[in-house]
Amino acid sequence: MAKIKSLEEMFKLIHGKFDKDIWKKAYSYLDQYHPWSLLKKKELSKDASPRPLNSLTPVERTAEKNFLVDSGIMLELGSHWGRFCFYKASNYKMKIIGTDASKIAVDTVNSWNRENLKLDIDFKVMLAEDIEFDDNFFDVVYAFETLEHVGDLDRSLKEISRVLKPSSPLIFSLPLLDYADGGCHTQKHPLDFWENKFAQYFMIDKIIHEIENHIIVGRVLKDK
Numbered sequence: 331m332a333k334i335k336s337l338e339e340m341f342k343l344i345h346g347k348f349d350k351d352i353w354k355k356a357y358s359y360l361d362q363y364h365p366w367s368l369l370k371k372k373e374l375s376k377d378a379s380p381r382p383l384n385s386l387t388p389v390e391r392t393a394e395k396n397f398l399v400d401s402g403i404m405l406e407l408g409s410h411w412g413r414f415c416f417y418k419a420s421n422y423k424m425k426i427i428g429t430d431a432s433k434i435a436v437d438t439v440n441s442w443n444r445e446n447l448k449l450d451i452d453f454k455v456m457l458a459e460d461i462e463f464d465d466n467f468f469d470v471v472y473a474f475e476t477l478e479h480v481g482d483l484d485r486s487l488k489e490i491s492r493v494l495k496p497s498s499p500l501i502f503s504l505p506l507l508d509y510a511d512g513g514c515h516t517q518k519h520p521l522d523f524w525e526n527k528f529a530q531y532f533m534i535d536k537i538i539h540e541i542e543n544h545i546i547v548g549r550v551l552k553d554k
Contacts, residue, residue, distance in 0.1 A: 334359045341513045348481030350457050357431035370411050374442060381417040389503035389540055389547050390414055390474055397501050397549045402469025407458045408476030412439035419449035429456035458486035466495045473502040478517045487531040494552040500532060503547045
């Protein structure tokens with residue numbers, strides 16, 4: 331595949347037919363050049379103390395207050411610069427796996443964690459469409475601002491359901507149609523679409539509206 335030359339070209343590639351190699355290359359490119367991503371990278375702190383709840387984004391805080399999981403094996407899809415994984419590992423005794431499409435993000439947070447926090451987290455390059463773990467492996471899967479970026483939504487939800495233990499939750503946040511952008515957001519849908527899609531693979535437990543109803547935070551459960 332030819333070298334990506336601009337963010338516009340990257341956006342065009344991920345809005346085409348899903349290809350896992352293109353996704354990984356595109357998101358690594360984003361983490362080299364996108365201003366938002368570079369700003370978030372700078373927010374990594376070398377403070378090794380436990381991370382308080384207010385270190386999280388508003389939707390992550392909403393999820394923690396309403397859907398707290400504080401033990402077991404967790405997977406975060408789209409962990410990016412690792413903020414939520416670092417928070418969970420600093421405050422709870424959990425086995426934590428963080429995944430992201432971007433090799434640059436994964437290499438950065440693995441190196442930074444080894445040199446500074448030294449927390450028990452394993453960050454891996456991985457896509458939601460191809461989760462490289464056994465069936466019924468995780469006690470919880472988190473996907474904050476992630477599912478709107480996937481290339482194959484049905485395949486992603488099937489994979490998440492597959493690796494969750496029976497009755498275990500997928501906890502997520504999502505921008506709705508009127509708040510999703512046209513760049514990295516490949517899944518731009520209204521609330522009823524998301525509710526119907528989740529219902530095909532999970533039992534819907536609770537959905538909360540956040541930030542002027544533009545973003546939802548929710549918990550769905552794998553069927554027994």
